Amino acid sequence: LLVLGLVQIETMGMPEYAVVAACVDAARLLGQPRHAGLVNAVLRRYLRERAALLAAADLDAVSRHAHPRWMIERISSDWPRDAEAIFAANNCAAALTLRVNRRRSSPEDLIARLAAAGVVAESPAHLPDGLILSESTDVSRLPGFAEGHFSVQDGAAQQVVDLLDVAAGQRVLDACAAPGGKSAHILERAAVELTALDADAGRLPRLRENLARLGLSANVLHGDASRPPGWWDGKPFDRILLDAPCSASGIIRRQPDIKLHRRAADIAPLAAMQARLGAALWPMLAPGGKLLYATCSIFRAENEVVVAGLLDAHADARALPIAERHGRVAGNGRQNLPGNKGMDGFYYALVEKDCS
Ligand SMILES: C[S@@+](CC[C@H](N)C(=O)[O-])C[C@H]1O[C@@H](n2cnc3c(N)ncnc32)[C@H](O)[C@@H]1O
Numbered sequence: 063l064l065v066l067g068l069v070q071i072e073t074m075g076m077p078e079y080a081v082v083a084a085c086v087d088a089a090r091l092l093g094q095p096r097h098a099g100l101v102n103a104v105l106r107r108y109l110r111e112r113a114a115l116l117a118a119a120d121l122d123a124v125s126r127h128a129h130p131r132w133m134i135e136r137i138s139s140d141w142p143r144d145a146e147a148i149f150a151a152n153n154c155a156a157a158l159t160l161r162v163n164r165r166r167s168s169p170e171d172l173i174a175r176l177a178a179a180g181v182v183a184e185s186p187a188h189l190p191d192g193l194i195l196s197e198s199t200d201v202s203r204l205p206g207f208a209e210g211h212f213s214v215q216d217g218a219a220q221q222v223v224d225l226l227d228v229a230a231g232q233r234v235l236d237a238c239a240a241p242g243g244k245s246a247h248i249l250e251r252a253a254v255e256l257t258a259l260d261a262d263a264g265r266l267p268r269l270r271e272n273l274a275r276l277g278l279s280a281n282v283l284h285g286d287a288s289r290p291p292g293w294w295d296g297k298p299f300d301r302i303l304l305d306a307p308c309s310a311s312g313i314i315r316r317q318p319d320i321k322l323h324r325r326a327a328d329i330a331p332l333a334a335m336q337a338r339l340g341a342a343l344w345p346m347l348a349p350g351g352k353l354l355y356a357t358c359s360i361f362r363a364e365n366e367v368v369v370a371g372l373l374d375a376h377a378d379a380r381a382l383p384i385a386e387r388h389g390r391v392a393g394n395g396r397q398n399l400p401g402n403k404g405m406d407g408f409y410y411a412l413v414e415k416d417c418s
Pocket of ligand 1: 237238239240241242243244245259260261262265285286287288305306307308339
């Protein structure tokens with residue numbers, strides 16, 4: 063009750079004395095009359111000493127930024143000039159962004175259908191298939207959802223498929239595909255022969271459901287991308303998307319529990335796994351083909367360091383330039399930092415295999 067009271071006062075901006083009265087009533091309703099007095103005393107004292115208490119709490123970066131200390135240190139060392147803005151963006155709610163299924167609708171049609179249902183949406187210039195809604199809502203009730211006219215996907219994730227440059231007839235591998243957001247986007251863009259692979263069998267039904275709702279089909283496989291003999295037919299791919307498992311440090315505003323669940327010690331094993339995946343996938347890429355490495359992390363160890371390792375280890379690998387709208391240059395790729403253009407934090411690096 064004390065925590066709820068403080069959240070209602072500080073974060074929700076509810077009338078202070080009404081909050082105290084409601085918390086005291088709640089203590090009584092819960093059969094804790096003695097605690098009703100305690101709740102009353104603590105919350106009232108908080109209101110009296112609020113400025114001094116908040117100032118004291120703000121002396122410590124952990125409470126000032128509401129991030130664990132190891133994360134503050136890593137973000138500050140990776141992005142010294144942007145760290146404060148990253149913490150602030152991570153503590154803000156993200157807008158609801160949709161991706162229009164171009165096989166069934168268009169941004170213009172969907173904007174009109176949503177408007178008829180009283181929902182305001184706009185189509186931002188940097189997202190060819192994207193719509194941003196002015197308010198969050200239950201998307202499954204929006205017109206067109208059941209018919210597969212759109213999906214929910216942040217703009218930074220939509221920009222992944224912009225880079226992959228897919229064309230009809232190509233053999234494409236989405237090596238870490240579940241729940242299928244980017245697999246679906248690839249298929250919405252071009253009639254490719256898509257293999258959608260994931261090591262977690264429990265996530266595949268959701269991937270299949272998503273493709274079915276959108277009217278798309280892929281060769282959905284259960285397998286470990288770092289062990290191709292178990293699932294690969296030996297035919298090279300023209301495009302490989304490695305949307306690697308990562309710390310998810312770029313999407314904290316959508317999944318704030320990452321602050322509690324993720325540990326400093328997770329990063330080195332994640333980076334080792336990402337490097338292993340890249341090394342295992344490289345031989346499956348056709349000469350002249352492109353591998354796109356992407357993560358929803360903002361940690362350099364999981365991004366540019368992994369890609370530098372891939373380039374160093376393969377003489378036939380060459381990083382391709384990436385447009386500025388994908389964020390700032392970071393090693394051989396680009397990093398969108400959380401909140402930039404209202405999008406999640408995301409890393410992108412595009413690597414081409416020499417033709418000879
Ligand atoms: C970032 S998520 C992928 C999100 C997905 N690309 C999308 O857009 O919906 C990473 C996925 O990698 C899968 N994964 C982890 N290790 C893997 C491996 N060795 N081989 C294949 N998939 C793996 C996880 O099960 C998880 O579904």
